Amino acid sequence: MDLSSNIKELLYKNDCVIIPNIGGFVTQSSPASVDMIEQVVVPPSKSVSFNIKLNHNDGLIANHVAAQANIPFNEAKIAVEQYCQNIEDDLFNNKIVHFKQLGKLFFNADGKLEFVPEKCNFLIDAYGLPDLDCIPIL
Numbered sequence: 001m002d003l004s005s006n007i008k009e010l011l012y013k014n015d016c017v018i019i020p021n022i023g024g025f026v027t028q029s030s031p032a033s034v035d036m037i038e039q040v041v042v043p044p045s046k047s048v049s050f051n052i053k054l055n056h057n058d059g060l061i062a063n064h065v066a067a068q069a070n071i072p073f074n075e076a077k078i079a080v081e082q083y084c085q086n087i088e089d090d091l092f093n094n095k096i097v098h099f100k101q102l103g104k105l106f107f108n109a110d111g112k113l114e115f116v117p118e119k120c121n122f123l124i125d126a127y128g129l130p131d132l133d134c135i136p137i138l
Contacts, residue, residue, distance in 0.1 A: 003083050004100040006064050011048060011102075011122045017060060020084050022091075023113065024054030025102070027122050034134060041132040046123035048102060050115030 010017045011027055018024040025048050032044045059077075066076035087105075090097050091113070096106040103117035121127070 001079050001083055002100070003061060003065065003080065004098075004102060006061060006068065007099065008101055008120075010060060010064055012124055014060065016054060018054050018056065018058050019061070019087065020057035020080065021055050022084055022087055022105075023050055023052040025049070026051050026054065029123065036134075039134050039136070041134045043121075043126045043129035043131070044123055045121045045126060048117050048120070048122060050103075050105065050113075050117075052113050 007017050007019070007025060011025060014027075016024050016026050027046045027048050029046045030044065033042050034040075035042060062073060062077040062080045065071075065079060066073045069076065087097050091105065091107060094107060096104050098104050101118060101120060103115055105113065105115050108114045121129075
């Protein structure tokens, strides 16, 4: 069972989504800004990063899976535990774990867990807003 879509959905509503025993996806908001070098106005955004220290199971994913799949919490909890075990197995076998529309997680050459996010804005209020060209008027 791939829970990437569940994690992504939760990140729109929550600032942190923890994958038990692995780490947590954390979002950080940024205000709108003007990039004078690229000459664009960038809308406000909420980007995602990964923190390995946030690994305590808070039940958020299991509750969400139980509600989405209309199954008992204990079944959802077992599914989440299996998902986490599969991620751990892949990571320790030096595989790259891809989270659809979130990014990828892997151990780098120094043996540190690294997350490379995909470009995605998790700020609901800015959903669909593109960067705007900002050409100076002379």
